[in-house]
Amino acid sequence: MLKEIILKHLNKELSNQEVELFDLYYETLVSYNEHTNLTRITSRQDADIKHFLDSLLLSKLYPLDQPYRLCDMGAGAGFPSIPLLICYPNLRVVIVESQIKRVNFLLHLKKVLNLDFEVVHERAEVYAQNHLETFDIVTARALGELRLILEFGVPLLKVGGYFIAPKGSKYQEELDQAKEALRKLHMKQISSMEVELPDESGFRMNLLFQKEKHASGYPRPYAVMIKKPL
Ligand SMILES: C[S@@+](CC[C@H](N)C(=O)[O-])C[C@H]1O[C@@H](n2cnc3c(N)ncnc32)[C@H](O)[C@@H]1O
Structure with a gap:
């Protein structure tokens, strides 16, 4: 169950309201996925x-308890930013997504989860290019190789942003x-966190x-x- 998984791996007790939102997120994702392909991960255990x-693990890298402006590039069905927003509603999240079917799902999800x-x-x-230096935090999961996503996303960050x-x-x-790319974009690595996901679900290296x-x-x-990649 999600509550136990999150407690074990993040030492965080999900509230009843957060659990309800994750349940609703899962149900909405799976039913939308029946007519519009969004994800291959459909069992509840895999989604959890x-x-x-996997999305919430990013909160271990940096405290997210302030009204930070966070940009999630290529969030697809909302990962990692929507789970983070459920647990940190103070965040001001902007998702930039290129595929209209995923944008439509995200707009539907926004209504359902309120x-x-x-x-x-x-x-x-x-x-x-049109929103230089406007975000405190930028992230992207499975959007592309590091040097490419750094060039996409670092210009969006304010100086001092992550x-x-x-x-x-x-x-x-x-x-x-x-x-x-890190040198030219003036980025310094601050930390990293290695994680083995439970149930042999894979290896993660989260970088800050x-x-x-x-x-x-x-x-x-x-x-x-x-x-000419950087
Ligand atoms: C492999 S999916 C990953 C989705 C999500 N981040 C996740 O981890 O489940 C990549 C997503 O990035 C989107 N995408 C690809 N290139 C993009 C770009 N240049 N700008 C914004 N979104 C992009 C795709 O439409 C797709 O939704």
Whole structure:
């Protein structure tokens, strides 16, 4: 059960209201998924671990108890930002998602859960060009390799803001490849947290970076980023 999983791995007691919201989130996701493909993870046990717990683990990297502006790039069906918002309703969440079917699901979910967040139908790198230095925290799960998502997301951060990157077993390779991106975007690695998800559900390396200075000229157009990665 989610309550036990969260208590065990996050030492956090979910309130009845939070449990009800997660139940409703799960039901809404699974029933919408019957006509619109959003996720392959549909059993309750898998959703609890691979979606809800995995998202909430990010709260261990940095305290989220302030009204931070948080941007979740490519959130798909709402991960990791919606579980974080359920437990930290003080957050001011903006989701930037490029696929309309996922945007429509998120707007439906917003009504069903009666949560306050913004959904923008746009590519993250385009949104970033028009919203430089506006967020305290930027995150993205399964959106792309680290150096690419850093170029998408770091320009959105205020100086002093944090970039949170949940990564898998290839994290070291991605970190090595991202050296130049981290240098050019003035990002310093602050911490990392390694987690084995329960029930052999996979390995996680959650990475936390802080922005030291704003670098102008980023993000570059997508075609340039792909042709000449930082
Ligand atoms: C693999 S899914 C991951 C979804 C979610 N973050 C998760 O972990 O379950 C990647 C998502 O990013 C979206 N996406 C891909 N490229 C994007 C971009 N440039 N800007 C915004 N969203 C993007 C896709 O539509 C998709 O919903």
